[in-house]
Amino acid sequence: MQFEGKTALVTGASRGIGRAIALELARQGVKRVLLVARDRQRLEDVCQELGYLGAEAIALPMDLTDPVGVNVAIAQAWRHHGPIHLLVNCAGVAHQSPFLEARLPQVHSEIATNLVGLYTVTRLVARRMAARREGQIVNVSSLMGRVAAPTMATYSATKFAILGFTQALRGELAPFNVKVTALLPSLTDTDMVREMHRFRWVQPVTPEAVAQAMVRGLSWGQTEILVGWQSHAAVWAQRLAPGLVDRLVQLAAPPARRIATVPFR
């Protein structure tokens, strides 16, 4: 993909990986970046940073779990600032918890943001891209969308689902010249993981490294973009020796917390 002069919409752009992607796109010559997240002030700050890099930036505060609000905001954004050539679905939440202690509101929030939120934006933008016979969509999954991890069951489930969704859309949208790619970051040093119990042996990468890997992968026309050697090693090991990977993941997972036994009735 060529980036110069294009318009991109990045969700989750107020911080972390989404912010790094927005900045990297500006460095690559993207003309206009539409930034989506809930926190208006943080979005305005990123807009300012993009301005220094010579890109036009527009803050679009919205909550992806509110489909009506998203519908209105995306329609207006396309009318006023479109067409959008590149959509990066990066917004996401993660709640780490042993499955037996998981709370339903957290499970709902992961599914509503990571999966239904991504679906809502994609549907609105993909239809318009298909009508123009031009577009590129990037769905941010995770290495945990290939190798699921204890204490992250629902999060892993949403990230596996994103890969399936991406693969299906790739086939469906190809006749309309809309390309669909998955980005699979491994552990990345952002707010999302700061409070989490870490997995042993996993080295975090920077959000900037993820953004650069995405740009490189899109330039090469990759359909699934893995970030860092640890991800490549994990995915190959999963293919060749899934039983061994299961064992290693169990060893690497944070120590199981003592779980109060609740008698069944």
Ligand SMILES: NC(=O)c1ccc[n+]([C@@H]2O[C@H](COP(=O)([O-])OP(=O)(O)OC[C@H]3O[C@@H](n4cnc5c(N)ncnc54)[C@H](OP(=O)(O)O)[C@@H]3O)[C@@H](O)[C@H]2O)c1
């Ligand atoms: N960090 C990692 O180790 C890692 C590894 C693999 C994959 N990923 C994936 O990479 C993506 C970005 O993660 P990150 O590490 O950059 O996380 P982060 O620093 O916590 O940022 C998450 C972003 O999503 C936005 N967001 C969350 N809920 C939203 C909602 N309901 N509506 C609109 N925006 C919402 C947040 O903005 P507001 O709070 O302002 O709304 C923020 O901009 C996620 O999809 C994550 O699953 C992360």
